[in-house]
Amino acid sequence: MQIHRTSPTRDFTIFRNELLRDHSISWCAAGVLMYLVSLPEQARASVRSLAEKRKEGRARIASALCELEKARYLRREVRKDQGSGLLRTVYVVFDHPYEAGDGEPVEAAPANEPESGWNLASGERPAGAAGPKPLVPSTSPKEPPSLTESAEGPDDPAVRTGRAARFLHGLGRTVPALSLGAAEALKLAPLVEVWWERGASDAVLAKALTAGLPATVHSAPKLLADRLRRKCPPVPPAPPEPLLRHACEGCGARLPAAGRCAACVRAVVRESRGSREPVPLAEGVLGFMESAKRGAEAARAAMRGLGGGAVTPPVVAV
Structure with a gap:
């Protein structure tokens, strides 16, 4: 095989043999990477724009970008533009597999560009102030940063x-x-x-x-x-409506009828002893208390032997 090389003086990009001979990525992925590395800083790039420049469709371009992400040649980050508040995808591109901590995040550009590329191959830092490096970098894949x-x-x-x-x-x-x-x-x-x-x-x-x-x-x-x-x-x-549709007037507990629950009745009775104001009671609670009162009176009368004859045990209706 004979190779003819030229010596360009302008508009050229240098690639390492390590990149050109990397067998972990496909020919399509290698071609996409070399194209991205050759772009100027802050150039716009997306799956759609890359597919429009070659015969490969969007599916193959997207698959190639995923290969580059797995091989650590590319990192896609979704960021929020501080000026417009819009979300955009930033492609951080490397000409060699990056290590943890490589490629410091930069501030969002003021222009409303949906996607942009950050080329690290030239060795130049992009314009604008850079953010701090992560204190504890992680080598495992992770979700894009918070939006x-x-x-x-x-x-x-x-x-x-x-x-x-x-x-x-x-x-x-x-x-x-x-x-x-x-x-x-x-x-x-x-x-x-x-x-x-x-x-x-x-x-x-x-x-x-x-x-x-x-x-x-x-x-x-x-x-x-x-x-x-x-x-x-x-x-x-x-959700179905609860069967207990009434609330206790004291504590708010659910009751089958309007009024107060037994605990609130006892508390109100203790506080209002000597007062002639009636205490509102639930219908079921009031009936139970009246039956208990009649039963207690009948029991006391039986024990005192009132009536002279045999006393029939009282029947308490509850």
Whole structure:
């Protein structure tokens, strides 16, 4: 084999033989990586834009990007633009497998770009102040960083929307045909929230969105939107009304009739002894107390021997 090489003086990129001969990635993934490394800083890149430049479709490009992520040549991060509040995907590209702590996160750009690339191959730092390195870097795969400020609570609507967008964005890691951009994931996030409100778990939702996919997915956003609407679980039925519809006037305990419970009656009686004001009682409690009172009087009369004859034991109606 004879090789003819030229010596360019401008507009060229140098690649290591380690990269060009890396057998852990496919030819398609290697070509995508070399193209990304050759781009200038802050260049825009997405699955759709890359697929439009070559014969490979979106599915193959998405699969190649996943290969590069596994081989640690690329890291995709979803970030929130501090200026506009919109979500965007940032491609952090390396010309060699990165180690833990490589590639410090940078502040979001003010422009409303849905996706952008950060080329680390040139050795130049991008414009803008860089954030601090993580104190305890982890080498295990992890979810993209939080899409909202840490001061927001877990019940904040923005937190739920960001979590839903991350869920949809993560589907592309396991099923490349369902890869979404940050703007597309954010647009479909409210539909995911409806599933969660109706009691669906992440596992049930993922199965409904990924099971039985067609051989060719022409539009991942349209397919996911259709499944999210068509397969959405029904609204759960309202809980049955309690049988005890009355509340105690003292403590609020549930009663079959209006009034007070036995504990509150005893407390009120102790406080109102000597008062002639009647104490409102529940119908069942009042009947029980009257029957007990009549029984007690009959028992005392029998013990005193009133009437002279044999005393018939009283019958207490409860």
